[in-house]
Amino acid sequence: xxxxxxxxxxxxxxxxxxxxxxxxxxxxxxxxxxxxxxxxxxxxxxxxxxxxxxxxxxxxxxxxxxxxxxxxxxxxxxxxxxxxxxxxxxxxxxxxxxxxxxxxxxxxxxxxxxxxxxxxxxxxxxxxxxxxxxxxxxxxxxxxxx
Amino acid sequence: xxxxxxxxxxxxxxxxxxxxxxxxxxxxxxxxxxxxxxxxxxxxxxxxxxxxxxxxxxxxxxxxxxxxxxxxxxxxxxxxxxxxxxxxxxxxxxxxxxxxxxxxxxxxxxxxxxxxxxxxxxxxxxxxxxxxxxxxxxxxxxxxxxxxxxxxxx
Numbered sequence: 001x002x003x004x005x006x007x008x009x010x011x012x013x014x015x016x017x018x019x020x021x022x023x024x025x026x027x028x029x030x031x032x033x034x035x036x037x038x039x040x041x042x043x044x045x046x047x048x049x050x051x052x053x054x055x056x057x058x059x060x061x062x063x064x065x066x067x068x069x070x071x072x073x074x075x076x077x078x079x080x081x082x083x084x085x086x087x088x089x090x091x092x093x094x095x096x097x098x099x100x101x102x103x104x105x106x107x108x109x110x111x112x113x114x115x116x117x118x119x120x121x122x123x124x125x126x127x128x129x130x131x132x133x134x135x136x137x138x139x140x141x142x143x144x145x146x
Numbered sequence: 147x148x149x150x151x152x153x154x155x156x157x158x159x160x161x162x163x164x165x166x167x168x169x170x171x172x173x174x175x176x177x178x179x180x181x182x183x184x185x186x187x188x189x190x191x192x193x194x195x196x197x198x199x200x201x202x203x204x205x206x207x208x209x210x211x212x213x214x215x216x217x218x219x220x221x222x223x224x225x226x227x228x229x230x231x232x233x234x235x236x237x238x239x240x241x242x243x244x245x246x247x248x249x250x251x252x253x254x255x256x257x258x259x260x261x262x263x264x265x266x267x268x269x270x271x272x273x274x275x276x277x278x279x280x281x282x283x284x285x286x287x288x289x290x291x292x293x294x295x296x297x298x299x300x
Contacts, residue, residue, distance in 0.1 A: 045251065045252070045277065048251055048252070048277055048279060049251065049279060049281075050279075052251055053251070099277075099278070099279040100277030100278055100279045101277070101278055102221075102222060102278045
């Protein structure tokens, strides 16, 4: 009986840890970074070599005044989200471009900006390689795709 | 005395000391090890390389069959290399290609993780596209390993 009690207690602790990681971590990051979308998975090579396909980056909400040329920002659009580098700031819009792309993107309104990537050191974006693959696959499963 | 020690540590006596369950587990382990060893040994291994050059629309070709050499590419250009594989056995093979190194970030495959039936042939196309952010005058290297895993694949 005592053994069963220990087993159940251990199981409960493990489940609590898993729940904390799966549910609690995004909640914590969302609160800490001030955005509804604190984690982004990179699904294309348009920002190579700064960001690589299947990387995960953290996104921090920043006010319009703090956005600078050279920042890597995420914005919402019809396709979902795009993450590119700011190349020009206009009064009502900003212009971005993927590092690996030749053409600039159409101007983006400041209201569409979700946030900027969290920096590591020397203004390099903090990225976790390969973890984006897991996020993309789990996203597909949740969406009922294969 | 020496003979006693030799007998004690001979394979036969050691094997005899094992329980039936242990023998089964060891045999399965040995078979799995041999299969993995064979697959790793039989895999096709290709070094891959590409050199980024300045300019527009410039492509330099370095023909070779042993290396996936994409030559000199300027930003905006791409090169394709093909690998032909033929299954000369009657057993279906599962083909899995794994890529390592800096060049793999720029490399795309037209197919991967597929079954090649007995006697069938297939071509795998590797395409390297040099983006606008390519590091000029730098050579990007990598390695491509093509595993052929025999099995009752459908």
